[in-house]
Structures are given as C-alpha cells and as structure tokens.
Amino acid sequence: MSFLEITNIVKDYGAFRAINDVSFSVEEGEFIVMVGPSGCGKSTLLRSLAGLEDITSGSLILGGRDITRDEPADRGVAMVFQNYALYPHMTVAQNMGFGLKMAGQSKADVKVAVERAAKTLRITDHLHKRPKMLSGGQRQRVAIGRAITRSPDVFLFDEPLSNLDASLRAQMRVELGHLHAELGATMIYVTHDQVEAMTMASRIIVLNGGDIEQIGTPLELYNKPANRFVAEFLGSPRINLFDGKIAAINAQTASIKIDGIADHLEISLSSDSGPMASGDKVTVGIRPESINDTAPWKIPAKISVIESLGRETLFYVNADPVKTLDPDAKDPLFAVHKSNQITAQIGDDISLGIPQEGVFLFNEAGETVRYPITQTAP
Amino acid sequence: MNSPFGTQKQAGGRRTMSSGASNAILLLPALSLCMIFIFVPAMLAISGSLYSYGLTSPTRDFVGLGNYIKLVQDSIFWVSLKNNLIIVFGSIVLQIGIGCVLAAILDRGITFGSTFFRTIIFMPVIVSAVAVAVVWLIILDPNIGMLNKIVQSVGLTPPSLGWLGDPKISIWIVLGVAAWQQTGFMMVLILAGLQGVPQERYEAAALDGARGLRAFWYITLPSIRNILIVAVLITTIGGFKVFDFVFVLTKGGPANATQVLGTYTYLQAFTLGNLGYANAIAVVLLLIAVLIGWLQLKVSRQA
Numbered sequence: 043m044s045f046l047e048i049t050n051i052v053k054d055y056g057a058f059r060a061i062n063d064v065s066f067s068v069e070e071g072e073f074i075v076m077v078g079p080s081g082c083g084k085s086t087l088l089r090s091l092a093g094l095e096d097i098t099s100g101s102l103i104l105g106g107r108d109i110t111r112d113e114p115a116d117r118g119v120a121m122v123f124q125n126y127a128l129y130p131h132m133t134v135a136q137n138m139g140f141g142l143k144m145a146g147q148s149k150a151d152v153k154v155a156v157e158r159a160a161k162t163l164r165i166t167d168h169l170h171k172r173p174k175m176l177s178g179g180q181r182q183r184v185a186i187g188r189a190i191t192r193s194p195d196v197f198l199f200d201e202p203l204s205n206l207d208a209s210l211r212a213q214m215r216v217e218l219g220h221l222h223a224e225l226g227a228t229m230i231y232v233t234h235d236q237v238e239a240m241t242m243a244s245r246i247i248v249l250n251g252g253d254i255e256q257i258g259t260p261l262e263l264y265n266k267p268a269n270r271f272v273a274e275f276l277g278s279p280r281i282n283l284f285d286g287k288i289a290a291i292n293a294q295t296a297s298i299k300i301d302g303i304a305d306h307l308e309i310s311l312s313s314d315s316g317p318m319a320s321g322d323k324v325t326v327g328i329r330p331e332s333i334n335d336t337a338p339w340k341i342p343a344k345i346s347v348i349e350s351l352g353r354e355t356l357f358y359v360n361a362d363p364v365k366t367l368d369p370d371a372k373d374p375l376f377a378v379h380k381s382n383q384i385t386a387q388i389g390d391d392i393s394l395g396i397p398q399e400g401v402f403l404f405n406e407a408g409e410t411v412r413y414p415i416t417q418t419a420p
Numbered sequence: 421m422n423s424p425f426g427t428q429k430q431a432g433g434r435r436t437m438s439s440g441a442s443n444a445i446l447l448l449p450a451l452s453l454c455m456i457f458i459f460v461p462a463m464l465a466i467s468g469s470l471y472s473y474g475l476t477s478p479t480r481d482f483v484g485l486g487n488y489i490k491l492v493q494d495s496i497f498w499v500s501l502k503n504n505l506i507i508v509f510g511s512i513v514l515q516i517g518i519g520c521v522l523a524a525i526l527d528r529g530i531t532f533g534s535t536f537f538r539t540i541i542f543m544p545v546i547v548s549a550v551a552v553a554v555v556w557l558i559i560l561d562p563n564i565g566m567l568n569k570i571v572q573s574v575g576l577t578p579p580s581l582g583w584l585g586d587p588k589i590s591i592w593i594v595l596g597v598a599a600w601q602q603t604g605f606m607m608v609l610i611l612a613g614l615q616g617v618p619q620e621r622y623e624a625a626a627l628d629g630a631r632g633l634r635a636f637w638y639i640t641l642p643s644i645r646n647i648l649i650v651a652v653l654i655t656t657i658g659g660f661k662v663f664d665f666v667f668v669l670t671k672g673g674p675a676n677a678t679q680v681l682g683t684y685t686y687l688q689a690f691t692l693g694n695l696g697y698a699n700a701i702a703v704v705l706l707l708i709a710v711l712i713g714w715l716q717l718k719v720s721r722q723a
Binding site for chain 1: 621624626631643
C-alpha cells in the first residue's frame with residue numbers, strides 16, 4: 043500500500059461536480075505537483091486532503107489510517123496558503139508554534155521546534171517580529187515554517203509562490219526543492235504555473251474539469267502526453283498545433299496532407315502509435331524547439347514578433363495559409379524557439395522546417411496517436 | 421531677479437501663500453461651527469460654574485470653586501455618577517457582548533436570511549431615542565403595557581410598583597431599553613470587523629487545531645481587537661452622556677434611582693434654577709468626555 047491513497051474522490055457543489063471520481067496514490071517522500079487551468083479542481087482536491095472541504099464520496103488513507111472524516115488538525119497534514127494566512131496579531135515565533143500550542147505541547151518543546159524550523163528557513167532573526175514587518179518572501183518562509191514546526195506526514199502547498207515577484211519565485215522554487223530534499227517529506231503542491239510543475243515535481247498530476255488527464259514524471263508528460271490537453275498545457279511557448287488529414291498510411295509510415303502545402307508530411311510510425319486510418323482528420327503538433335532549418339518538409343512563413351531573451355530567441359511567425367490552433371490567440375502564429383542569439387527583422391521570410399521525428403499526432407478525440415521519437419524517454 | 425532660482429523662489433512663495441489661504445478658507449466652516457456649538461458653550465459653562473445664579477437672575481454671585489465643593493458633598497451627584505457607571509458597564513456587557521454574539525452568528529452561523537436578520541436587528545438604531553423610549557414606556561406601563569401581560573401569562577408576578585416605578589429595578593430597565601436600541605449598531609460594527617477577517621486565517625487555524633470557541637478566542641477576537649476597543653469607547657461615551665432615554669422613561673426617578681449626570685444637570689438648571697451648579701456638573705461631564713475622547717483618538721491612531 044502506498045503512503046497516501048486517494049480513492050474515488052468526488053466533490054459536488056450542488057449540481058456542479060468539482061472533482062470527478064479521482065484516484066491516485068503518493069509514495070512517501072514524493073513531491074507531487076497538481077497542475078491545471080483555473081477551475082480544474084486542483085485546489086478543491088488539495089483542500090479536501092486538508093479537511094477544509096468535505097468530500098461527497100471516496101476515501102483518503104494516509105499511512106494506513108483512514109483520514110476521510112478526520113478534523114483538519116488530526117490528519118497529519120500541514121498547509122501553506124497562497125496568501126500566507128499568517129496570524130497578524132502574533133509574532134513569527136507564535137505563528138510557527140501555534141499548532142503545537144493547540145496540540146498541548148509544552149512551551150519548551152514548542153520553542154525547540156520553532157527554533158529548529160526557523161534555522162532551516164533562515165528566519166531566526168525575525169522570530170520576534172510581526173508578519174506585517176516582513177517582506178513577501180519572508181512571510182512565505184514563515185508560512186512554510188509554520189507547516190514544518192508541526193512535523194506533518196504530508197505538506198500541502200496551495201499556489202504558495204503566486205504572490206511573489208518573478209525573481210523571488212525562481213529563488214523560492216530552488217529553496218523548496220532543497221527543503222524537500224532536506225526534510226525528505228511528502229509534499230503535494232498545487233500550481234497553475236507549469237514551470238513550477240516541471241522544475242519541482244517528482245510526478246505531475248494534470249487535472250482538467252475535475253478529472254485527471256495524466257500522471258507522470260515531468261519529462262514523461264512533456265515527451266509523451268496522453269492527449270492534446272496535456273501537450274498544450276506543458277511547455278512554454280506552447281506546442282504548435284495545426285490541422286491535417288491522413289492521406290495514406292501503412293504499418294511503418296503515414297502521409298499527412300496539410301491544407302495549403304503541396305508536399306505531404308511523411309512520418310514514421312512505431313509500436314506505440316495509436317490506431318489511425320486513411321482519411322482520418324488529425325491534429326499535428328510540433329514543439330517550438332523542434333522546428334529547425336534542416337528538415338526537408340518546410341512551411342514558408344514571415345516573422346511577426348521577435349523576443350530576444352539573450353541566451354535564446356523566440357519568433358512568432360505567420361505561416362498563412364497554415365494556421366495554428368490556438369483558441370486564445372488573436373493571430374494564430376507559430377512559435378519557434380532558437381537556443382542562441384539570432385539577428386532578424388520583423389517581416390523577414392523564414393522557413394519552418396518540421397522534422398518528422400518531432401511530430402505529435404492527435405486524433406479527433408484529442409488522444410495522442412503518435413509521439414515524437416527524437417526525445418530520450420525518461 | 422532674472423536668475424532661474426529667483427523666479428522659482430517667487431513662484432514657490434506664491435504657492436505656499438495661496439495654499440495656506442485656501443486651507444484656512446476650507447477649515448473656516450468647521451471651525452466656526454465648533455466655535456459656536458462647542459468651544460464657546462464650553463467656556464461659558466466653565467466660567468458659569470464659578471458663579472451662583474438662576475435662570476432669571478439679574479446678577480451672578482462669584483463663588484469660585486464653591487459649586488465644585490458642593491458637588492463633592494452632594495449625594496445625588498454620586499448616585500448619578502454611579503448610575504452612569506452602571507449604564508456604561510452594563511451597556512458594554514449587553515450591547516457589545518450581545519452584538520458580538522449576533523455578529524458571529526450572522527457572519528458564520530447562518531447561511532440564509534442574514535440580510536433580513538441584520539436589517540431587523542439594526543432597525544431600532546435608526547429610530548430616535550425619544551421615540552424608542554415612548555414605545556417602551558407604553559410596553560412597560562403597569563396598566564396597559566404588554567410586558568405585564570406577558571409576565572402574567574407565564575404565571576409570574578410583575579413588580580407591584582411597575583417596571584419603572586420600582587427603585588430596585590428601574591435603572592436596569594433603562595439599561596435594557598438602551599441596549600435594545602443600540603445593540604444593532606454594535607452588531608453591525610463588529611460584523612464589519614468579522615467580515616474583514618480572511619477565511620484563510622480560520623482555515624490555517626483549523627489546521628493548527630483551533631476551531632469553534634478556540635478559534636474565536638485565539639483568532640477572531642484578536643483580529644477585531646481594534647474594532648472592539650472603538651466599540652467600548654463609543655459605548656462608554658454614550659453611557660456618560662445618556663439623557664433622552666432616562667428623561668422620557670423616568671425623569672431620573674423614582675427617588676433618583678435612575679438619575680444620571682445628564683438628567684441631574686437638567687434638573688438643577690431648569691427645574692431648580694441652579695444654573696451655576698448645573699454648569700459645574702456639566703463641566704465634570706465634559707472632563708470625563710474629553711478624557712474618553714482623547715483615549716478614543718489615541719486608540720484609533722494606533723489601529
């Protein structure tokens with residue numbers, strides 16, 4: 043049995059089903075990141091684990107103990123909130139020791155636990171201060187310290203870095219990674235930021251509309267997304283998708299017709315390719331970093347936007363008549379990533395070389411029927 | 421001067437003057453009103469308290485601190501002060517205590533009809549104190565009042581001297597009527613404070629093991645501490661300056677059992693014609709109000 047077993051969790055708000063029969067398990071010491079768009083149920087699921095939401099049905103087993111109906115404080119979990127949720131009338135030390143005080147521990151024990159946690163988080167100098175005297179990053183450390191002090195079986199993080207600025211967020215990501223390694227604790231982390239998910243997770247759970255789309259390591263999900271939703275959600279800039287149709291297919295190869303391009307895109311198939319038939323409509327996917335100059339199959343395009351980031355360059359290009367399938371974009375542009383500095387002008391012609399090795403194919407149901415073959419599987 | 425510095429200085433000087441003048445003009449209406457209705461009457465009361473004179477006296481006799489010495493020796497003054505203190509502490513317990521409980525129920529206890537209950541409970545606040553007192557006068561009437569009938573209907577005996585005629589209970593009845601009107605205001609004040617406490621703070625407390633009464637004690641009360649202090653100060657000031665309820669309900673009787681400083685000042689000034697002495701009582705009330713007002717300002721600034 044796994045350390046944390048989440049079985050058939052359902053959470054309804056009246057007629058609205060926020061979590062739809064979700065099951066997964068977490069091993070001790072894992073860093074699980076739950077990602078998904080707003081309203082996908084990730085925070086509801088985390089709050090259900092914490093006991094802050096009553097679940098409609100299902101069970102939660104932590105360390106062999108059924109905690110489904112336990113009070114939040116009795117579950118052996120601690121939570122770090124997005125807005126820190128510190129007690130403004132208490133000092134940092136009192137904030138961190140409050141849980142132990144409520145549990146009836148002696149003042150001496152509370153002091154020892156608080157000082158140990160403060161040392162880990164390098165906030166010893168701030169123990170006597172009130173939260174309002176601290177910066178955002180320091181407050182978040184205190185919130186984490188409050189969780190550490192209680193020595194929980196599972197740490198729950200609800201978008202803890204979203205209130206911090208970009209550089210502090212990057213720094214805290216590293217610190218949380220260190221903390222996880224140092225404490226060896228089981229952590230479940232909710233975010234809508236796929237960078238946080240990719241950089242910190244042992245495993246990622248992608249949620250959508252209350253359902254789990256896929257669970258796996260960051261690279262598994264990136265390289266072998268189960269469906270178009272996962273492929274689109276992970277990766278920045280997001281994967282380029284465009285419509286195609288299977289013109290011809292056999293066991294080894296498929297020939298894809300793209301409207302507006304004379305030559306067919308020829309791709310190889312392997313044993314992990316899904317069922318496809320001639321005449322099927324498919325969605326072709328190519329990651330921005332997979333597009334190169336050398337691939338024989340090319341789409342002519344013009345540069346619309348250039349983002350020079352120093353060590354890398356991003357181009358957004360118009361490949362009319364081939365349109366990318368981006369529902370959010372006003373102009374459906376292809377994103378191209380180059381890992382070096384490139385001097386170019388807006389309006390310059392560019393050829394998008396689509397290497398067949400890097401192509402994803404999704405069927406009409408959105409399921410992946412062909413994975414790229416160039417990446418190293420994890 | 422043609423130097424740019426000279427020009428700047430001139431322009432700056434003009435700005436300061438015009439800003440000073442406009443500040444003065446803007447302050448003038450408020451200052452004039454304060455002068456006419458607060459400072460001048462206060463000065464007249466202080467100076468009047470040093471004389472002995474009646475409403476229609478052609479002359480005033482200077483008695484120095486004589487009125488204050490008389491005040492210290494006047495048992496009715498002390499009874500009035502004691503009654504004010506009963507109303508102050510009683511109002512704090514009743515108005516803030518019940519207001520706090522009602523606010524907590526409306527904030528977290530009930531899921532429907534909270535706006536309806538909030539409106540109903542707040543409604544007496546918008547009615548004038550005199551009207552409230554008259555309504556209660558009818559309810560408490562020993563012959564036609566509703567309260568006697570209710571008490572009798574449950575098999576109890578109402579006080580033989582009437583609710584407001586019995587010196588042992590009349591001050592508590594006055595206190596109750598004041599609480600009936602003002603509790604709604606305290607409830608709304610405290611409710612505003614409670615609604616300002618973020619939900620996540622309670623959730624963090626729940627995870628820390630503080631729910632129910634422990635959450636109320638450790639999280640809610642400290643979170644609304646500043647509002648509670650302001651509520652206590654407002655109630656205290658209201659308790660000291662109370663006049664209308666007492667005047668309409670009992671006029672300070674029976675046998676001064678509900679006499680408060682406000683009604684005693686009125687009694688001395690307009691019934692007994694001792695304006696100098698009434699001024700001395702009013703000055704004591706003023707000093708108490710200034711002290712509490714200063715405390716309120718200090719606390720508000722800290723908040």
